[in-house]
Amino acid sequence: MIAFTADAVVLDIEGTTGSAAHVRQVLFPYARQRIAGWFAAHRDTPLHGELVLATGASDEAGAVRALTRWADADAKAAPLKAVQARIWAEGYADGSLAGHVYGDVPGALAAWAEAGIGRYVYSSGARAAQRDWFATTEYGDLTRHLDGYFDLENTGPKNDPDSYRRIGRTLGVPAGRTLFLSDAPAELAAAAAAGWQTVRVQRPEDPAPEDLAEHDPHPTVQTLTEIQVVRA
Incomplete structure (x- = not known):
């Protein structure tokens, strides 16, 4: 178990909360x-x-x-x-499509909500697509556990530290009290450069990223159950 103190958690979708293959x-x-x-x-x-x-x-x-x-x-x-x-x-x-989330995601979102920690999504997909994804999962409508969505159009590229600074200003949360979860090393590096805490999510069914450094500076988990977040 890896413990963090944070006021907000920002989540990637593809390869992190949902299947990259999907x-x-x-x-x-x-x-x-x-x-x-x-x-x-x-x-x-x-x-x-x-x-x-x-x-x-x-x-x-x-x-x-x-x-x-x-x-x-x-x-x-x-x-x-x-x-x-x-x-x-x-x-x-x-009904032709349904959002895919891993089984550990609903419980993690609910636990963070109960602890008073903000829950947000930052994905390259448009905000509307993000909401639809989480609204149509096999676990029901999970948008009730999410406080907001960020995409490329309203925020900027995910590999740019300034994008994370923009999110921080929007949330009103200090950089050091924001936790970002993603499977992409370049995104994690950008968030870390903006002063955020970071965790790399490596789902067992997904191959390791090609740009993964030999000595990964980010703590790595396979499921969100390995992360404990308490409010700052």
């Missing part, structure tokens, strides 16, 4: 296959035009090509994340 093998292909159809279905809406412009394309066909190219490259592009979130929302609404 994201890559279920969610990404689901959205990619539906990009063209989604644009066709929303052709007469203001949102359609806004998203075409956001891709830098001059028409719908160009937007679809750009988004498909970004999807294939797993690009962290805001227009792609926006379209993915809307496609996934329709899938969550009709």
